[in-house]
Amino acid sequence: MADSGRARIPSAHLALLLVIFFPILREWWSHCSQISRISYVLLVPLLAWGQTFFRGRAPWAPVARRDATLGALGILGAALLLAAGALSGVFTLSILAFPLAVTALFLQTRGIDFLRHHAWSFVLFAFLVPIPLPLLNHVNPWLVEASGRTAVGMLRVFDGSTEWAGSVLAFQGWDLVVADACSGSGTFLTLWVLAIFLAGLFGLRPTIALFTLVLTAPLALVVNGLRISASALFLDWWGPKAVSGLPHEILGQVLVIGTAILLVLVASRVSKGEGAVPG
Amino acid sequence: MKLAAWILLGLAGLLAHAVDYGSLARPKRPDLDRISVRLGSLERVEDVVFDLAVLGELPPEEHLFRRYRDERGHEGLVYIAYFLRGKRWSGRPHPVDVCFLSQGWENRHKVLLDTPQGAQVWVQDFEREGRNIRVLHWLQRPGDPPRMGLFSSFGARLGRFTNLRQDVASIYFEFDAEAAPPDDELAAIADQLVRELEQLWK
Numbered sequence: 001m002a003d004s005g006r007a008r009i010p011s012a013h014l015a016l017l018l019v020i021f022f023p024i025l026r027e028w029w030s031h032c033s034q035i036s037r038i039s040y041v042l043l044v045p046l047l048a049w050g051q052t053f054f055r056g057r058a059p060w061a062p063v064a065r066r067d068a069t070l071g072a073l074g075i076l077g078a079a080l081l082l083a084a085g086a087l088s089g090v091f092t093l094s095i096l097a098f099p100l101a102v103t104a105l106f107l108q109t110r111g112i113d114f115l116r117h118h119a120w121s122f123v124l125f126a127f128l129v130p131i132p133l134p135l136l137n138h139v140n141p142w143l144v145e146a147s148g149r150t151a152v153g154m155l156r157v158f159d160g161s162t163e164w165a166g167s168v169l170a171f172q173g174w175d176l177v178v179a180d181a182c183s184g185s186g187t188f189l190t191l192w193v194l195a196i197f198l199a200g201l202f203g204l205r206p207t208i209a210l211f212t213l214v215l216t217a218p219l220a221l222v223v224n225g226l227r228i229s230a231s232a233l234f235l236d237w238w239g240p241k242a243v244s245g246l247p248h249e250i251l252g253q254v255l256v257i258g259t260a261i262l263l264v265l266v267a268s269r270v271s272k273g274e275g276a277v278p279g
Numbered sequence: 280m281k282l283a284a285w286i287l288l289g290l291a292g293l294l295a296h297a298v299d300y301g302s303l304a305r306p307k308r309p310d311l312d313r314i315s316v317r318l319g320s321l322e323r324v325e326d327v328v329f330d331l332a333v334l335g336e337l338p339p340e341e342h343l344f345r346r347y348r349d350e351r352g353h354e355g356l357v358y359i360a361y362f363l364r365g366k367r368w369s370g371r372p373h374p375v376d377v378c379f380l381s382q383g384w385e386n387r388h389k390v391l392l393d394t395p396q397g398a399q400v401w402v403q404d405f406e407r408e409g410r411n412i413r414v415l416h417w418l419q420r421p422g423d424p425p426r427m428g429l430f431s432s433f434g435a436r437l438g439r440f441t442n443l444r445q446d447v448a449s450i451y452f453e454f455d456a457e458a459a460p461p462d463d464e465l466a467a468i469a470d471q472l473v474r475e476l477e478q479l480w481k
Contacts, residue, residue, distance in 0.1 A: 075285060079284065086295040088433050089365075089445065166382070
């Protein structure tokens with residue numbers, strides 16, 4: 001197997017994992033592609049894989065016996081999680097077993113040095129597990145409130161009587177209902193994953209990486225405030241059609257992409273400042 | 280050790296496949312139109328027609344939205360949403376109070392109601408812009424009566440292979456707070472509906 005030094009990727013084992021996890025991965029794809037605020041997870045495997053190319057090949061070293069044993073324990077943990085998920089019906093447990101199994105497989109077949117070399121990719125890969133929705137449901141009302149208040153601050157430049165009540169923004173005689181889906185949690189989670197990707201890409205030191213991660217929270221709040229403000233202005237200028245359906249989606253995507261570019265620029269500047277070497 | 284771990288993972292995978300494809304227990308869509316026109320003290324007024332787009336990103340496979348009236352003439356709404364593939368913690372279905380909170384309702388009071396048949400359901404008061412409503416809600420899975428504790432819910436699921444089904448129903452009643460039936464009536468209504476649904480998806 002990988003111990004020979006020739007097999008760079010344990011392909012047969014990976015294929016076996018895909019077969020074992022097929023129903024879970026199918027559910028993951030179907031479920032996450034239907035919920036906009038967690039659809040970012042679909043890109044995570046690609047980003048993690050792409051990151052390994054930027055990182056370059058890890059130097060080959062024989063796998064220590066201890067690593068192989070730890071890897072086997074990881075596979076055992078994944079088996080327990082998968083069984084627990086199937087029996088309890090808790091999706092998070094089932095899907096959590098997949099990145100654990102993949103990580104354990106690489107530990108078992110490539111050793112701890114390989115894991116260290118690609119540490120950011122493995123951390124990023126774990127984010128294919130969507131955040132448990134009940135957790136998000138607790139945070140969402142607060143996020144909606146905070147985004148709404150941010151938007152009120154921005155819109156008072158145009159209309160001093162702009163108000164926020166519950167989840168409704170009153171602006172220029174219009175009532176804009178800010179749905180749960182527009183809480184900004186999707187933006188925040190997308191930026192969070194992007195920050196981890198960038199940290200690995202630019203080889204940021206852990207402290208700087210942590211700073212970038214923390215930065216995503218206020219950034220997401222401002223972006224969402226901007227999104228709500230822009231929606232209110234478009235509603236006032238062009239009517240309800242301008243803030244529903246495709247225009248609404250486009251506005252959201254443009255703002256998230258714009259913020260992502262901003263985050264890339266910040267990470268790039270910071271990495272140059274600290275002399276980190278990409279890859 | 281290595282081989283044993285992989286064998287166990289393979290077995291766990293088989294279990295996941297069996298649960299997912301319904302080999303151990305197949306889901307059954309209930310015909311919700313057969314829910315009684317009389318539920319406890321409530322009598323059906325009409326089925327409410329609405330735009331299906333409001334059901335959101337993950338609409339249920341079956342649903343019922345009905346207006347009921349009690350003997351005092353007070354009206355309320357019942358909504359039943361049936362999902363073929365409900366997964367805990369996945370947001371499908373999500374708790375009913377999340378819907379109300381996201382629409383600007385504020386939680387005023389939430390209490391767990393034990394029914395005579397051993398079910399546990401939520402009774403929750405919301406307030407928005409001076410309007411107060413009382414909502415009776417619960418999530419129901421095939422098998423035993425709904426229980427809110429995580430472990431008792433899992434215990435019921437593991438108690439029988441037939442309980443390893445993935446389908447689930449989310450149910451709520453909504454009344455104006457001052458016109459809502461008292462708790463004992465709510466409990467009787469919940470018991471009857473739990474029983475009827477259990478029959479329909481058996």
